[in-house]
Amino acid sequence: MRHPARAAMSPPRQLHLNLNFMNAGSYSSAWRRPESEAADFIDPAFLVRQAQIAERGTFDAVFLADNPALPDRPDLRPYQALEPTVVLAAMAAATTHIGLIATLSTTYNEPYNVARRFASLDHVSGGRSGWNIVTTAETGTARNFGLDEVLPHDQRYARAVEFADVVTALWDSWEPDALVGDKESGRFIDGSRIHPIDHRGRYFSVQGALNVPPSPQGRPVIVQAGGSSDGQDLAARHADLVFSVAHSLDEARSFADGLRARLLRAGRAPAEVVICPGLVTILGSTEAEAKRRERELWESVPIDYGLARLARTLNVDPGRLKLDEPLPADIPFPENHSQTFFKGTVTLAQRNGLTVRDLVKAQGGGGTQHRLAVGTPEQVADGIEAWFRSGAVDGFNIMPDVTASGLKVFVEEVVPLLRRRGIFREAYSGRTLRDHLGLPPPSVRHRRPAAATA
Amino acid sequence: MRHPARAAMSPPRQLHLNLNFMNAGSYSSAWRRPESEAADFIDPAFLVRQAQIAERGTFDAVFLADNPALPDRPDLRPYQALEPTVVLAAMAAATTHIGLIATLSTTYNEPYNVARRFASLDHVSGGRSGWNIVTTAETGTARNFGLDEVLPHDQRYARAVEFADVVTALWDSWEPDALVGDKESGRFIDGSRIHPIDHRGRYFSVQGALNVPPSPQGRPVIVQAGGSSDGQDLAARHADLVFSVAHSLDEARSFADGLRARLLRAGRAPAEVVICPGLVTILGSTEAEAKRRERELWESVPIDYGLARLARTLNVDPGRLKLDEPLPADIPFPENHSQTFFKGTVTLAQRNGLTVRDLVKAQGGGGTQHRLAVGTPEQVADGIEAWFRSGAVDGFNIMPDVTASGLKVFVEEVVPLLRRRGIFREAYSGRTLRDHLGLPPPSVRHRRPAAATA
Structure with missing residues (x-):
């Protein structure tokens, strides 16, 4: 929900929709449907096409979950196999507006590399990148990175907070006009406008500055999805967008209230953060058809x-x-x-x-921990509208039951209803993910000193 | 040079050309030329267009150097700013054949992430990815990753060898037909054909298996560029392609002889490795024009x-x-x-x-440590042909003086001469980087046991 003072001056509050792109689909048996191909999850043509369909639906962003390890049961269904920034960079080249959000773990990466990767994706996409911060709790993953067991929850989050502090400091390490490019004088960059961050913390020592000039968004969008207390503190400190889990409107409201209270305590306005729970959609032309689709999916789990x-x-x-x-x-x-x-x-x-x-x-047959919406496009649109108008959520992460068919139906059947109801954009009004999310420009630490502007 | 026994059965030996894409160009003042724009080095349209031009010239690959740190003097010229796998993934979506080689440091990354990134790029590009292994010797870089000083040379290389051992083992951790995708039975993957690597070494403990199914190349191409004794040992163990430095044919021959001796000691055939030194090209319609171009570039350094x-x-x-x-x-x-x-x-x-x-x-005004070739297209083609026919090199990494003009001229003026002389392809005959390089398929550790084929 937008802060009231802000909303009063702004155009009508608009819904946000992201595609949480779960390989073959969010129903665990999605890959067995006739419209799915087993290799879709690693097929670049398939992957890029879904981003294009979501862009046709003027979604805010494509979101890719990630875990750098084989899942427990790769024998029974597809999973998120490819490294997400590589996939999103390919999608960037084949789309023009849709935001591109990748999950990368703070436990198994270095902040300099992550800051650079998202700044690079932001350049490559013209200002559409976002980073979903996760701490990665799986034992199998720990064992791919030299650990026998997962780090304790509090240590993972302490590291994540410091990690994100470093990443954002690196994004802010250039003043916006440091790149001079004066061919006449030969001055390419004004080095006095680039600032080492000289970070020395508990987990990281990073001198900086970043070696990537400020990207179109200044700061890529930061996403956070963990609902634990530590996770919400991390969100309150760093997130622009929060992916939540809510099976009822009460849960959604209670989550939003809690997060907004933390935001205020962290000195931020609630309007600075967009809250979107996941929503698994199982659509049919009639309610009976939607239920039949669900039953078929369930029967092949x-x-x-x-x-x-x-x-x-x-x-x-x-x-x-x-x-x-x-x-x-x-x-x-x-x-x-x-x-x-x-x-x-x-x-x-x-x-x-x-x-x-x-x-x-x-x-969804073990495919999701998010809420299922089973019904006609009208019914699903009604639910989306009701939750949105309640103020408990700013939008949804749409998770089609079967990617190969469900996304297209959502875009062609549900999106037009939401547009007709005046709560969702007819076309993109901006070019960056920050624009789509209606976020204020990020504060930048290093401003040109007043003296230098003379 | 191809192994003689192999060459006898093969079509005439063919030259290999890669584009070593150094931002505005390999001459340090390239960015000040009228045809260059200061922001070219971070402009995705510019970056992708160069890959397309190189593909029109049927180059084997685009190569991106990398160092995750600001260079010493960012004030005076552009540098490699964007993270290279992100750039190459965007290029992959806008090209169809050209190979895509990125540099990633073994000192500041984790092998699981690197194995996954290149396997993912290999999927996204349809089999065109390559990894240039470097150990990164700069102090400024060390300080972005928690170290006060660069690790000693021998430690960096010991880590690099183990790192590449782990990466290749991860690439080999799936049998080629492990992805079953049988919708009828519900068996997606045959888990018995995926093998944890259970690596426990001096620098890394990695359980595996990789979470990316075998990519089109099986193994992405491995490139190595360091000419130290440790570097050559690493190349002899792992490289498919070696980027060398040679200012004279004698140096080139001596390097090739040394490397081939190491390959034999490592139990590999010399034909398994393609050797390409860098070549900076400064072209003019006449020799005088080429020299004038060099003089102009020099005068603005x-x-x-x-x-x-x-x-x-x-x-x-x-x-x-x-x-x-x-x-x-x-x-x-x-x-x-x-x-x-x-x-x-x-x-x-x-x-x-x-x-x-x-x-x-x-x-090149401090822009390169590679050899400069200044002259007409005929003169440059003569030099390329002479070195190639000597057997001391298999091709060159072409480094245009000024990217914005020099690459196009090379493709339009030099490449046709090389084609006419029968030493360079008229069109791509394969789809993968391994195809272009004429490399044998990689050996894969895990083969389906004979019993299981029945």
């Missing part, structure tokens, strides 16, 4: 997969989950795993009195 | 820049270099800097009795 994913989310042995019983009552809170997905999953089951089987179904 | 770069290459204080005197006789061998460029520079000065000023001019 290997139940082993759904159980394994649920057990992973809950951090329990799959043997403890009985398909036709409710969740065990005594599952311990997973201090060092994804707290957001744990809480969302347990709440979803308890509120609705779901058996394990129902729960796996409600999670 | 700030001499401070040339001296600073030379002092850096020699690892001496710039104050020790007197413009109209020869190099000081007592410059110590720089154990921990680029030995290749040091040796090439000292040899160039001594063989030709150059003053410091002459030497800076012979190095």
Whole structure:
């Protein structure tokens, strides 16, 4: 929701839509549909085409999740295989407006490299890049990077905060007009307008400055998705856009209230952050058709997969989950795993009195921890509009059940309804992701001193 | 040079040409020419267009050097600013055949990330990616990554060898047919055909497997450019393509002989490695015009820049270099800097009795440590052909003096001559960089066991 003072001066508040592009789709059996090809998840033509379809739908951005490790069960479905900045750079060359957000872990990268990668993507895309900060909680990933176990939650987040501090300082290390390019005098850059950051912290020592001139956005957009207390503090300090999990409007409202309170405590205006929960869409021309589609998808889910994913989310042995019983009552809170997905999953089951089987179904056959919207384009648009108008969310991360068919239907059938209702853009009004998100320009630490402007 | 037994069965030996794409050009004053724009080095349209021009010239590859730090004198000329895999991914989307080689440091990255990045670029480009292994000797870079000083030469190379061992093992961690994609049975991947690498070494512990399915090339091409003894050992173990420095045919021959001897000791055939030195081209319709172009470029070099770069290459204080005197006789061998460029520079000065000023001019105003070829297209083609036919080199990394004009002239004027002489392709005969380079398919560690083929 926009800050009231701001909203009063601005055009009507507009919805934000991102494509959370989950390979074959967010339903775990999506790859088995006739319209899907097994190799879609690594096929550049397929990947780029989806970005173009989302751009036709004037989405704010394409978002790519990431984890630098094989998933638990690669035998049963596709996953996010390709390194996301490489994919987004290829998409950048084949699109003109849509934002491009990649997930990169603060635990398994160096801040100088990450600052540079997103600044470079911002140049290559003409100002459309965004970085989703994650701390990566999987043991298998730790073992690809010299660790036997995952770092404790608090250490991961302490490192993430310092990491993002360094990255943003590097983005700010050039004054905007440092690149002079005066052929006559031979002065290419005014070196006095580039500032080493000389960071020496607990996790990182980085001299700087960045070797990339200021990118079109100044600062690429920062996205944060973790709902733990540490995660929300990180968001309050650094995020422009927050990806949340909400299975009910109450949850969405409570999350937004909490985050906005933290923003205020961090000295930021709530309007500076766009909040979007995930929304898995299963569309049909009629409600019955949508339900049939869901049933078909559900029927081709290997139940082993759904159980394994649920057990992973809950951090329990799959043997403890009985398909036709409710969740065990005594599952311990997973201090060092994804707290957001744990809480969302347990709440979803308890509120609705779901058996394990129902729960796996409600999670797209283990494909997602986000809310499912099953229905006609009108019904889905109604839900989107209602949540948006409530002020609890600024938009959604759309997660088509099956990428190869669901994205196109959303763009062709749902987007026009949202446009007709006056809550979603007819065309892009700006060129950068910051423009699409309606974000204020980032504050830049190094301004040209007043004396130098004379 | 191709192995004789191989050459007898193959079509006539063919020249290889790569574009070593140095921002505005390899002459340090290139950016001041009327045809250059100051922002070319960060302009995606400019960057992509050069790849397209090189592809029109049926070059084997575009090569991007890299150093994750600001250079010493950003005030005086452009440099390699953008992260190269991001740039190459954008080029991949706008080209169809040309190879795409990026430099990434083994000192400031993690092998899992690097293996994944190049495998991803290989997918995105349809089999055109290559990784140039460097160990990065600059102090300023060390200070962007938590170190006060550069690691010693032997440690950098020991780490680089283990790093490349891990990367190639990760590329080999899937059997080629592990991706099953059987919608009927629901089996997406045959997990028994993916193998953790379980690497535990001096520098890295990496469990694996890679999370990227085998890319079109199986293994992206590996490039190595360091001419030190450690560098050549690394090349003998891992390289498919070696970028060398040679100011004379004697130097080129001696380098090739040394490298081929190491290859044999490493159990590899000399034909498995393509050797290309750098060649800076300054072209004119007449010899006088080419010389005038060189003179104009030289006249707009700030001499401070040339001296600073030379002092850096020699690892001496710039104050020790007197413009109209020869190099000081007592410059110590720089154990921990680029030995290749040091040796090439000292040899160039001594063989030709150059003053410091002459030497800076012979190095493109401090823009390059590679050989300059100044002349008409015929003269430059003659030189290329003579070196190629001698067997001392397999081709060249072409470094236009001024990118914005020199690349196009090379493609339009020199390439047709080389084609007419029957030593360079009229069109690409394959689709991958390995195809262009005439490399054998990489050996893959994990083959399907004989029993499983039944």
